[in-house]
Amino acid sequence: MASPTREIATAIEQAQRVADMYADAEQVLLQRIAARVADGVDQADEDLYAWEAARLAELAQLRKEAERIIGRLQRAAKAAARKSVLGAWAAGMDQAVINAVLGVHDAKVRKRLEQVLRDARRLGSEKLINPGQGVDELARQTIEKIAAVELAALRAVDDIYRQVIAETAGRALTGAQTRREAAQEALARLAARGVTGIGPPDTIRRWNLESYVEMAMRTATARAAVDGHLATLRDAGIDLVIVSTTPYSCSRCDPWEGKVLSQRGGSGDREEVNLLTNEPVTVRVTATVEQARLAGLLHPGCRHSLSAYLPGVTRAAAKPATSGSYDDAQQVRRRMRQAREWERRAAAALTPEVKKKALATAREYRADARRISTSKGLPRPR
Ligand SMILES: [Zn+2]
Known part of the structure; x- marks a missing residue:
């Protein structure tokens, strides 16, 4: 899977x-x-x-x-x-x-x-x-x-x-x-x-x-x-969620990693039942999902996610090994934007020579984007 x-x-x-x-x-x-x-x-x-x-x-x-x-x-x-x-x-x-x-x-x-x-x-x-x-x-x-x-x-x-x-x-x-x-x-x-x-x-x-x-x-x-x-x-019937840990670093969200959030209830310590032992357990709820969103978590382009938090069962994951940073991903996107720019120049070319040159430059930027993503283990750009 x-x-x-x-x-x-x-x-x-x-x-x-x-x-x-x-x-x-x-x-x-x-x-x-x-x-x-x-x-x-x-x-x-x-x-x-x-x-x-x-x-x-x-x-x-x-x-x-x-x-x-x-x-x-x-x-x-x-x-x-x-x-x-x-x-x-x-x-x-x-x-x-x-x-x-x-x-x-x-x-x-x-x-x-x-x-x-x-x-x-x-x-x-x-x-x-x-x-x-x-x-x-x-x-x-x-x-x-x-x-x-x-x-x-x-x-x-x-x-x-x-x-x-x-x-x-x-x-x-x-x-x-x-x-x-x-x-x-x-x-x-x-x-x-x-x-x-x-x-x-x-x-x-x-x-x-x-x-x-x-x-x-x-x-x-x-x-x-x-x-x-x-x-x-x-x-x-699951109210609590935990913020994922990503291999990418994102300064706005890093403080939220591994924190427990509530969908319906408020924040603070809360008595829950350990799903394995049926014993009471205290869970610290940092904020509500809405509060975390307002504070910037899950901002546009964010790679964090939320998943079920099960008292006594869920453990915060360790930070996965880095395979390409946020900056690397940004670099790839910058190259792709430049490729687009040269494709637009090609579309507006008045002579075959200008068009040919612009398309060649666009291809170079695309190749560069693919090269960076391959070497950094990022998803392949189209
Ligand atoms: Zn983020």
Whole structure:
């Protein structure tokens, strides 16, 4: 059986596919912009102002094309986003069963516990067929969040096009560059940045289409996995959970590792019954799950998880051997972002040579990302 954290990781990785759809659409949009800019760019005999006016007259057509591309994207992405969130929830429910029995050495206790959890898992599955409010609401909010950037993306396409036309005309006027060279330079600079915008109310900084969707999807699927997990434990009558120990270090969460949290009750010392001996045992509850979340535990991108805490049975796990730090993982993601940037530049290329060079650079960054992840034992980036 695959290790349980890997199952969750797989569910969360599926969220990346939704972000990939946006990255692909971003490239198609840049291609369309470049194609319109290239129109008549080499006709030196044509008046520069006439060229500029002709390009701007095509803005309405470009807008229609962009609307079609984004409309198609929206339909596909909505379905995929919902599937990812529900999948992560289900993976979280499975993990609740696997994790809880993992550390139980007493065969009788393990068997009884597994039965209780399987029943709870089945109950949860029925809710998923007719989804409970929790996961359904989370999926709905995620789709809404992603859809909110699409209008801004359309505006960004407009802005990029206008800016390239204005810059090209401005530079070609001074005669320092040919019209094509000026257009290529403006396109390359804007393509490197990608389709960006001022985010919806909850994001202050500028976002890039793909990174925004990626962050929204990762956050939602991670949340769904944890919530599915907790729902199964609650259905099984288990209130206490313990924070996992990861091989990665994360300064915000490290103090929480191995701590016991409560789903319903409060914090402080609590009398429980040792499941092995039936004797009373005092358990120190550090905080509620909600308090820990508010304090930063399970933040976006966090690799920690929660699992059942069984008094007298569960022992805090020792820190596993490191295989790749958080920084290594960040390095891989940085390379992948750079690869994307060069793929966008390729999409906006006006000549085969520029395109070829940009694609070669993108390939180098991808190879570099794979090399780092292989040497550090991290999951292989696509
Ligand atoms: Zn963390």
